[in-house]
Amino acid sequence: MEELKPVKAGKVREIYDNGDSLIMVATDRISCFDVILHNIVTKKGTVLTQMSKFWFDYTKDIVPNHMITVDNNEMPEFFRQPQFVGNSMMCKKLEMLPLECIVRGYITGSGWASYQKDGTVCGIKLPEGLKESEKLPEPIYTPSTKAEIGDHDENISYEQSIAHLEKYYPGKGEQLAKQLKDLTIALYKKCADYALTRGIIIADTKFEFGLDENGNVVLGDEMLTPDSSRFWPLEGYEAGKGQPSFDKQFARDWLKANDGNHDWTLPQDIVDKTIAKYLDGYRLLTGKEL
Secondary structure (H helix, E strand, O other), rough: OOOOOOOOEEEOEEEEEEOOOOEEEEOOOOEOOOOEEEEEEEEEHHHHHHHHHHHHHHOOOOOOOEEEEEEHOOOHHHHHHHHHOOEEEEEEEEEOEEEEEEEEEEEEEEHHHHHHHHHHEEEOOOOOOOOOOEEEEEEEOEEEEOOOEEEEOOEEEEHHHHHHHHOOOOOOOOHHHHHHHHHHHHHHHHHHHHHHHHOOOEEEEEEEEEEOOOOOEEOOOOOOOOOOOOEEEOOOOOOOOOOOOOOHHHHHHOOOOOOOOOOOOOOOHHHHHHOOOHHHHHHHHHOOOO
């Protein structure tokens, strides 16, 4: 069996070239604050891949996506090894667009910190008197540039996103920016409405898009996973405070509370609780056990 090497390794994902397609493997690594932690979170990669599959299937009426299959039997023999089963997705090759398409339906995290300062989030003026974790009157689109590993993504305004895309796609910046904004909001609304029926609030998330060989916009990367989104339980939700979550916020909170005294390593009980959150979120959203 031929040993394959990833052509690109991100903080959590590894990407393999498969000729006319790619195979994306979600590892069990975990990153917080753009740093890869020393811990392995067993089954995390499987949750990310299977949850993306669920959402790709659910939203293909809004926009096509890059998923071909998550069935390892339809992939080269190398990916039929146990460490790749469940956490690998064969995808169409896309020319990825240089934006992270972030949508916020609730005010939390860096958005809440910014709002407390000057009443805005990423330059967007919001109504006065909002409480922490409160639902926004309408979801807001706050794109950012994509950073290399080790750097931080930079929040930009919608107008700046037009100029940013124009640099790469002369004459198409405005059209692409509008398309990405409209798709991002439409995807969020459909999925957030569904998630509420399953007892989960999607506070915010990010999407990534690319162009296929015909220049069509296609949804790529991952979709609405605990790594790219904030999921809160609907039960017990109350604006005015931080919310418990089904994502790695649990790990982030521990790192913050132990600032500088952790060597980017989580205690095992925090790792166990983190994966339990991921599995719980998956079960609630899809109605299936992993």
